[in-house]
Amino acid sequence: MMLLRDGPDGVEVFLEYQGARSGLGAVTFVGAPLREDDTVPLPWAGPVAAHWGRMLDVEDPHLAQRLVCGAARVVFERAGVLLANSGGDHTAEVTSGPDGDRRRREVHDEERTLADVLRRRALDLDTGLLRPLSRWLSPAFLRKRLCTQYFAVVLPLGQEPSPLDGVTGWGRWCSPTALLADADSTALGDEIGEPDTVGRRLDELVLPAVLIMLRKLASLTCTISYISEKRPSRQFEPVLATEAGTLMLRVEGLPAPARPVVHSL
Secondary structure, eight states: OEEEEEETTEEEEEEEEOOGGGSSOSEESSOOOOOGGGGSOOOEESSOHHHHHHHHTOSOHHHHHHHHHHHHHHHHHHHOOOOEESSTTOBOOOOOSHHHHHHHHHHHTTSSOHHHHHHHTTOEEEGGGOEEEEEEEOOTTSSSOOEEEEEEEEOOTTOOOOOOTTTOOOEEEEOHHHHHHTTTSOHHHHHHOOTTTTTOOHHHHSOHHHHHHHHHHHTOSOHHHHHTOOOOOOEEOOEEEEETTEEEEEOTTOOOOOEEOOTTO
């Protein structure tokens, strides 16, 4: 989930450390795999599942609903951001504090579902806040391949992301412009301070999908321009290529420069 807000120098995105073995990159947007309980029916507001299926280019509306519910669950349990409303345009606000953290941990530990949390507070999942982005397949040479559906959402008013103690570690708002301007340094990895981040450049910390989306965000002046943009559903798959004897990852159909293959892949 690409969690966005407007900062003093343009759009900011919330990044978190997950570790190189997560499959999502050592540093990435808020994310986690789908779970079985993402199929549990919950109070729903916004576009219906069939409409989400068309936006995501997914034939099965139940799968489309699961993808949306999974995205909302992940950003709640990992960042404490609840995409919900109490009817009409009344978006849910504060979710932090001891009670909110307890609910997040219960959802993370699969002791409760997101549906339980919403019903307890008489809220509906506000799917209208979400915007579908691209879908990415991991390269064919990997033993474990993932299909990752990216979404974007602007931080709801009155909420602030926070790590879940013992589950999420480093995480903060980042300026894509600043990150890319300093992309050749190891400052971000050194700040995180983990064995698989120290001494590594930005392109060694994030997957090609994240790097390409950071470049897009760096070109924006405000979140509304990104959220309101109408874009077709597209699927990308990085492929191996050789250039001057160096293995590279290329993404067909995108005007992005190639990325050297690093050992974290």
